[in-house]
Every structure is written in structure tokens, then in C-alpha cells.
Amino acid sequence: MKILITGGAGFIGSHVAEAALTRGHRVTVYDDLSSGRREFLPQAEALTFVLGDVLDARALDKVCVEGFDACIHLAAQTMVPYSLAHPQKDCQINLVGLLNVLEACRKHHIGRVVFSSSAAVYGDNTALPLSETEEPRPLSPYGLTKFTGEGYLRLYSKLYGFKNTCLRFANVYGPRQGAGGEGGVISVFAKALVKEQPLTVFGDGGQTRDYVYVGDVAEAVLDALCLDGFNIINVSTARETSLLKLIDAFSEIAEKKLKPNFAPARAGDIYRSILANDRCRRLLGRTPATSLREGLAKTYRWFAAEGKELSK
Numbered sequence: 001m002k003i004l005i006t007g008g009a010g011f012i013g014s015h016v017a018e019a020a021l022t023r024g025h026r027v028t029v030y031d032d033l034s035s036g037r038r039e040f041l042p043q044a045e046a047l048t049f050v051l052g053d054v055l056d057a058r059a060l061d062k063v064c065v066e067g068f069d070a071c072i073h074l075a076a077q078t079m080v081p082y083s084l085a086h087p088q089k090d091c092q093i094n095l096v097g098l099l100n101v102l103e104a105c106r107k108h109h110i111g112r113v114v115f116s117s118s119a120a121v122y123g124d125n126t127a128l129p130l131s132e133t134e135e136p137r138p139l140s141p142y143g144l145t146k147f148t149g150e151g152y153l154r155l156y157s158k159l160y161g162f163k164n165t166c167l168r169f170a171n172v173y174g175p176r177q178g179a180g181g182e183g184g185v186i187s188v189f190a191k192a193l194v195k196e197q198p199l200t201v202f203g204d205g206g207q208t209r210d211y212v213y214v215g216d217v218a219e220a221v222l223d224a225l226c227l228d229g230f231n232i233i234n235v236s237t238a239r240e241t242s243l244l245k246l247i248d249a250f251s252e253i254a255e256k257k258l259k260p261n262f263a264p265a266r267a268g269d270i271y272r273s274i275l276a277n278d279r280c281r282r283l284l285g286r287t288p289a290t291s292l293r294e295g296l297a298k299t300y301r302w303f304a305a306e307g308k309e310l311s312k
């Protein structure tokens with residue numbers, strides 16, 4: 001396949017690009033490098049990098065002229081606190097940017113899109129583990145733009161026959177993750193650990209998340225390119241891990257007992273999060289398989305070797 005990946009120089013995008021090359025696809029990455037990095041991408045004959053903004057409809061149009069079999073749309077404003085402070089900017093990038101991508105796809109007959117949605121669409125719905133049929137109740141403009149984005153993908157399937165899949169990622173972690181976006185706590189801890197700085201826990205440390213390894217997410221994204229119709233699928237482990245358990249696992253990996261500093265809980269943080277993954281197993285034939293221990297070890301090794309200076 002010939003695949004366009006927006007946001008392909010980012011944390012998740014660079015793993016998707018790498019996995020796509022491994023599967024023998026040709027890849028064009030379209031990214032403005034606002035948080036992504038050119039050096040996250042391999043030098044490969046089958047990979048083309050285009051510097052561009054999803055808000056630049058003309059530039060997108062120019063890229064799509066060459067024709068693609070599918071588009072993986074990952075470019076986004078990814079920070080929940082930023083979306084609360086700047087809801088217009090969040091809406092512009094996450095919705096106008098998405099529409100620019102969908103319209104370029106429509107014009108150039110790219111009838112297959114995989115979209116990175118998020119566990120943030122569920123917001124304060126507490127029917128754990130959350131399945132895709134649960135009511136979305138976003139708690140932030142970011143969660144709302146992801147939920148609304150899904151609506152546009154549904155509409156483009158209905159109106160124009162697109163084969164569209166929205167993947168609701170749980171908290172993704174792994175090498176190359178910045179500290180700013182979602183799921184950043186593992187990268188924050190890994191970076192603090194290699195710099196021998198103290199770990200800070202906001203709240204009592206009992207809060208849980210469903211941490212999914214980025215390599216597994218990349219495979220799910222590529223598997224989703226084979227689906228027909230319109231789909232919404234959680235990409236998760238269906239397991240919850242508390243911050244204190246995460247610190248215990250890091251203690252084992254770093255071979256030293258880590259004692260965190262506790263700070264007051266942050267307003268608006270949900271306490272528990274787990275996404276069901278039965279639909280993922282049924283439609284994609286497998287679920288994320290990397291164990292937390294293995295994924296954390298890979299993440300820690302990467303930060304120790306390369307990530308010390310990563311500032312964003």
C-alpha cells in the first residue's frame with residue numbers, strides 16, 4: 001500500500017511509519033514538526049517526509065495529488081490542559097485540520113482513513129472497563145474534538161463510502177514519548193529516573209490507567225487498514241495499573257527502591273481508567289500483547305540511551 005501518515009514524525013506516528021515500512025508499505029509522512037522530530041524517522045527509500053501543516057489545505061492537496069491507498073491521521077493538538085486554556089486552537093487543529101485531511105482524501109479518491117481517537121472521549125463515564133458502546137462524556141475540549149472527529153469519519157463513510165476506522169487509544173507509552181501529551185507519566189518517570197531526579201505523584205498514587213505499548217498500537221493502526229465500513233475500536237490492554245504499581249515496576253527495572261514525593265491531586269483528573277478490548281480482538285484478530293514489564297524496560301532503556309535531552 002501507499003500510505004499518507006499525518007503526524008508521522010511524532011511519538012506514535014514514528015512507530016507507525018517504521019512498522020509500515022517493515023510490512024513493505026510505501027509511506028509519506030506529513031508533519032509540521034511542532035512536537036515531532038525528523039530524526040525519529042528512519043532514512044529509507046520507501047519513506048518521504050513532507051514538512052507541512054494540516055491547517056494548510058493547499059499544501060495537503062498538493063501532497064495528495066500523487067495518490068495514496070490510505071491515510072492514517074495522527075496529527076493533532078494532544079494536550080488536555082492546552083485544550084482547556086485554548087479551546088479555539090484545539091478545535092482548529094483537531095477539527096479543521098481533520099476536515100482538511102478528509103477533503104483532500106475525498107478529492108483525490110483516498111477512501112480509507114484511520115483516525116487516532118482517544119480514551120478521553122469517555123471522560124467521566126465510570127462503567128469500567130469501558131466498551132465502545134458506552135456513552136462518551138468528554139471532560140475537556142480535547143476529548144470533545146476527538147469525539148466530534150469520530151462523527152466526521154462516520155459521516156464521510158455514510159456520504160462518500162469511505163472505509164474509516166477510529167481507534168480510541170488508551171494511555172500509550174514507549175520510546176520517543178514527549179512529556180506533554182496524553183499518557184506522559186511513564187515518560188516523565190523514565191526521564192526522571194535516568195537523570196536521578198525524584199518522582200512526584202499527584203494524589204495518593206492509587207489512580208489507575210490502561211497503559212498500552214506503542215509498538216502494539218502501531219500494529220493495531222496498520223491492521224485497521226484492512227477493515228471495511230465504519231468502525232470505532234478501543235486499543236488497550238483491558239488492565240489497569242496504579243501509579244504506585246508503576247513505580248514498583250520501575251524500581252525492579254532500575255534495580256533500586258524508588259520512593260516518590262507526594263503532591264496534592266490535580267483537579268479534573270479521573271481516578272480510574274480501563275478500556276475493554278473485546279472488539280479489538282474480534283475485528284483485528286489480536287489485542288496488545290507487550291507486558292507492562294517488557295514495555296517499561298524498553299522505554300527505560302531508550303530514555304537511558306537517547307532520551308535524556310528530550311525536552312518536549
Ligand SMILES: NC(=O)c1ccc[n+]([C@@H]2O[C@H](COP(=O)([O-])OP(=O)(O)OC[C@H]3O[C@@H](n4cnc5c(N)ncnc54)[C@H](O)[C@@H]3O)[C@@H](O)[C@H]2O)c1
Pocket residue numbers: 006007008009010011012013030031032033034035036037052053054055073074075076077078093097116117118119168169170171172173178181182183184
Ligand atoms: N499518546 C497517547 O497516549 C495518545 C492517546 C490517545 C490518542 N492519542 C492521539 O494519537 C495521535 C498521536 O499522538 P502522539 O502521542 O504521538 O503525539 P505527538 O505530539 O508525538 O504527535 C503528534 C504529531 O503531529 C504533528 N502535528 C501537530 N500539529 C500538526 C499540524 N497542525 N500539522 C501537521 N502536523 C502536526 C506533531 O509535530 C507530531 O509529530 C494524536 O492524534 C493524539 O491525540 C495519543
